[in-house]
Amino acid sequence: MQLAWGLLSMPEIANPVVPNSVVMDKLTKRFGTFVAVDRIDLEVRKGEVFGFLGPNGAGKSTTIRMLCGLLKPTSGHARVAGYDVAQNPEAVRQNIGYMSQKFSLYNDLKVIENLRLFAGLYSVPSSKLQERVEWALSMANLKGQENLITGTLPGGWKQRLALGCAVLHRPPVIFLDEPTSGVDPITRRQFWELIHQMAEQGVTVFVTTHYMEEAEYCNRLALIFRGKIVALGTPSELKRNLMKGQLLLVECEPLGDAVEALQSAPGVMDAAVFSNALHLVVQDAAVAVPQLQSYLAERHIAVSRMEKIRPSLEDVFVSLTTGREAAEERKP
Amino acid sequence: MSLTRLLAIAMKEVVQILRDARSLIIVVIMPAVLVLLFGYGVNLDLKGLPVFVYDRDGSQQSQDLLKHFQSSEYFQIARVVGSYPELTRALDDGSAKMGIVIPWDFSQRLRDGRAVQVQALVDGSDDNTANVLIGYAQAVVQGYSAQIQMDWLRQRGLAMQPASMSVETRTWYNEDLESSAFIIPGVLALVMSVIGAFLTSLTIAREWERGTMEQLISTPVTAMEIMLGKLAPYFVLGMFDTVMSALIAIYWFHVPFRGSWATLMAASAMFMVVVLSLGFFISVLAKSQFAASQIALLITFLPAFLLSGFLFSIEQMPIVLQWITRILPARYYVSVLKKIFLKGTPAHLLYADLVPLAVFTFVLALLATRSFHKRLE
Numbered sequence: 001m002q003l004a005w006g007l008l009s010m011p012e013i014a015n016p017v018v019p020n021s022v023v024m025d026k027l028t029k030r031f032g033t034f035v036a037v038d039r040i041d042l043e044v045r046k047g048e049v050f051g052f053l054g055p056n057g058a059g060k061s062t063t064i065r066m067l068c069g070l071l072k073p074t075s076g077h078a079r080v081a082g083y084d085v086a087q088n089p090e091a092v093r094q095n096i097g098y099m100s101q102k103f104s105l106y107n108d109l110k111v112i113e114n115l116r117l118f119a120g121l122y123s124v125p126s127s128k129l130q131e132r133v134e135w136a137l138s139m140a141n142l143k144g145q146e147n148l149i150t151g152t153l154p155g156g157w158k159q160r161l162a163l164g165c166a167v168l169h170r171p172p173v174i175f176l177d178e179p180t181s182g183v184d185p186i187t188r189r190q191f192w193e194l195i196h197q198m199a200e201q202g203v204t205v206f207v208t209t210h211y212m213e214e215a216e217y218c219n220r221l222a223l224i225f226r227g228k229i230v231a232l233g234t235p236s237e238l239k240r241n242l243m244k245g246q247l248l249l250v251e252c253e254p255l256g257d258a259v260e261a262l263q264s265a266p267g268v269m270d271a272a273v274f275s276n277a278l279h280l281v282v283q284d285a286a287v288a289v290p291q292l293q294s295y296l297a298e299r300h301i302a303v304s305r306m307e308k309i310r311p312s313l314e315d316v317f318v319s320l321t322t323g324r325e326a327a328e329e330r331k332p
Numbered sequence: 333m334s335l336t337r338l339l340a341i342a343m344k345e346v347v348q349i350l351r352d353a354r355s356l357i358i359v360v361i362m363p364a365v366l367v368l369l370f371g372y373g374v375n376l377d378l379k380g381l382p383v384f385v386y387d388r389d390g391s392q393q394s395q396d397l398l399k400h401f402q403s404s405e406y407f408q409i410a411r412v413v414g415s416y417p418e419l420t421r422a423l424d425d426g427s428a429k430m431g432i433v434i435p436w437d438f439s440q441r442l443r444d445g446r447a448v449q450v451q452a453l454v455d456g457s458d459d460n461t462a463n464v465l466i467g468y469a470q471a472v473v474q475g476y477s478a479q480i481q482m483d484w485l486r487q488r489g490l491a492m493q494p495a496s497m498s499v500e501t502r503t504w505y506n507e508d509l510e511s512s513a514f515i516i517p518g519v520l521a522l523v524m525s526v527i528g529a530f531l532t533s534l535t536i537a538r539e540w541e542r543g544t545m546e547q548l549i550s551t552p553v554t555a556m557e558i559m560l561g562k563l564a565p566y567f568v569l570g571m572f573d574t575v576m577s578a579l580i581a582i583y584w585f586h587v588p589f590r591g592s593w594a595t596l597m598a599a600s601a602m603f604m605v606v607v608l609s610l611g612f613f614i615s616v617l618a619k620s621q622f623a624a625s626q627i628a629l630l631i632t633f634l635p636a637f638l639l640s641g642f643l644f645s646i647e648q649m650p651i652v653l654q655w656i657t658r659i660l661p662a663r664y665y666v667s668v669l670k671k672i673f674l675k676g677t678p679a680h681l682l683y684a685d686l687v688p689l690a691v692f693t694f695v696l697a698l699l700a701t702r703s704f705h706k707r708l709e
Binding site: 099 | 344550
């Protein structure tokens with residue numbers, strides 16, 4: 001897998017030089033009265049690994065489908081690789097690779113047959129067909145597996161094959177919609193290495209995920225919530241700037257009672273369960289720790305650990321979205 | 333339109349058909365099964381119907397009458413019983429379609445020159461069979477009766493040739509009046525409906541159902557290329573099956589083939605486009621394989637079966653149904669098939685069928701190309 005993209009020369013990008021690979025301008029999609037994507041403005045630079053992060057139903061897939069010309073925007077505009085997605089969807093499609101959320105290659109075809117099919121659909125010239133297919137096979141680490149029926153491959157292999165099929169024509173922009181959902185952590189890691197190899201060669205990668213830890217692999221991130229971008233920046237910028245207050249990790253017993261008690265405790269802005277511990281957002285950790293120790297002791301909650309930690313993206317996301325939810329509920 | 337992309341789709345479709353045992357069975361075996369089924373199974377001729385006899389007279393004359401029944405190809409005297417209840421039981425359990433009761437004084441009355449009645453008990457649960465049986469039985473008895481009268485006259489020296497009238501019939505086109513010759517050509521329309529509409533109705537719906545359509549339409553392939561690429565293999569298969577069915581009809585069932593192959597293939601190609609377009613159109617609308625296959629059967633196979641004139645002649649349908657048949661492409665195709673096979677009607681006399689068929693071909697193909705869009709909504 002490592003040798004793949006680096007060894008072979010990278011594509012002559014078909015399109016005039018564009019400063020940004022993906023540009024969205026008040027992009028909006030409504031389904032009836034439901035606003036799935038709400039006036040999104042966003043620019044993705046060439047060669048960037050851009051993460052689109054948000055919970056299920058936030059509008060990630062809808063946005064990506066509009067960018068691929070699969071859905072017509074209700075209003076607003078988007079340009080991909082220099083082409084308007086609504087005006088010129090066919091030109092967009094020739095310049096992108098797309099991997100949909102659900103695995104959508106043909107399970108009843110062999111690996112090689114899927115590759116040949118997509119080579120044909122992208123009009124890869126027959127003189128280059130062999131070379132491109134070989135390249136995709138080595139990139140996807142599927143050499144020697146050409147004649148396996150796709151449906152029999154393990155999940156991670158399928159994902160790599162899907163990526164191989166999507167980039168056979170060496171598109172300047174690729175869209176990956178939750179490419180690693182349902183894949184084991186090691187395979188997921190390998191997949192991200194692959195994504196970065198492509199980006200190093202100047203390919204713009206637009207990837208959605210709801211795995212917070214994956215978002216750390218992206219150059220830049222947009223957090224999307226209920227159809228709106230709620231934060232934008234590099235992972236470290238987001239963690240540094242967007243966290244209001246400081247974060248405490250609390251391990252205690254019983255957890256359920258503790259959450260309830262802490263949500264109304266003085267000085268606590270937010271309390272949420274993260275696996276087997278609690279994350280608290282407080283104004284100043286130095287002040288809050290002794291206060292909370294005694295507060296919990298009064299309520300017979302045994303605290304085994306309480307310390308200030310660096311926020312993860314998940315904390316940032318939770319803090320941003322809970323703030324918004326509360327604000328929306330206050331509205332009349 | 334890019335030939336590369338069209339071929340890529342067509343190749344994929346061929347591989348999928350070859351790899352899917354179900355569709356392969358439908359393509360290869362179903363046409364033969366349908367032709368054989370209708371060739372052997374559906375027989376509208378009534379021959380060798382089982383008849384039970386209760387001969388209470390047991391004389392030379394009664395045996396003569398029964399010989400007349402036996403020599404008719406329509407009756408098969410299955411058994412001679414010795415009591416009335418045996419006869420009714422045979423009718424009850426269906427082992428006899430008709431029971432003949434000859435009265436005890438049958439020969440006595442004949443000798444005395446008195447009128448004689450022979451009783452025929454007919455199973456009327458199938459009215460069509462019953463009517464035919466009654467007709468045949470009357471004909472047999474009348475024939476025997478006329479013979480007796482002639483004998484009687486001759487014995488008294490009164491024999492003369494009375495003036496008589498008869499119809500000299502010659503049947504054209506289906507000389508032996510074999511119902512298989514009437515039915516089998518129409519089976520081609522059924523075969524094509526199954527291949528064309530039923531199988532293709534699954535192909536687009538399957539792509540939606542499995543999610544592969546989303547990947548497909550994210551590529552530069554056009555809606556037209558998807559449609560033509562998907563339908564081309566089925567067109568070839570459908571035409572292959574048409575020829576295969578026709579060959580079975582001609583060489584196995586000896587259905588006369590008097591027309592031209594060129595006309596047959598041209599009409600079949602048009603009808604193939606009709607059913608393919610319908611199948612594609614249904615598939616685009618239904619988006620689920622189950623719904624698509626049900627609708628396809630409902631709007632192509634059933635009309636082809638019931639209203640096309642394939643089994644039931646259109647002239648005998650109620651007037652409203654006759655009008656409905658006019659909007660069924662299968663009607664025109666079945667009509668062409670029967671004329672080509674049995675009559676050898678040349679193409680220029682088939683306009684009344686070929687022109688409507690061509691119009692349907694054009695309209696439905698247009699409808700199919702307009703129905704499919706590369707959008708997810």
